[in-house]
Amino acid sequence: MQNISQLLSQEIKDLIGLKQEGQKLYLVGGIIRDYCIGRKNEDVDILCDFDTRLVARRFADMHRGNFFVMDARRNISRVILTGKAGKKVFDFARLRATDLLGDLKARDFTINAMAIDLDQSYRIIDPLDGQIDLEKKILRVCSPASFNDDPVR
16 A cells, blocks of 8 residues: 555645634545555545535635535535646535544445545544455445435445
């Protein structure tokens, strides 16, 4: 596995500087999965414990990106940055549970239920053993309700 600091692009470092004292930001999902297997990922999912529109709008303005509210009810925002290296998509979502663990347990597959706390970016948070499933090439749901909760999966 690579050094986690390689995952923290300049955009991610800028994002850390935009949050207020006491607010939490996590990298989650596919970017962590792809990092674990050494695959490049330009689709960054960010989990917030506050209104995503606040940080996403400021992030878009900082990088001259495009800002969209994708789902106002569920507090999901998107920022698209286009540059010399191509297009990067940053999706900002509010915690779906009362804490990070509850949110990760509500995800689809264990390989997508990993996170990095941007205040402590030295380790991967992996309560459902997604890294082990990646190594064993196993696709396992986070809970028996995963497909009922989101049939599109």
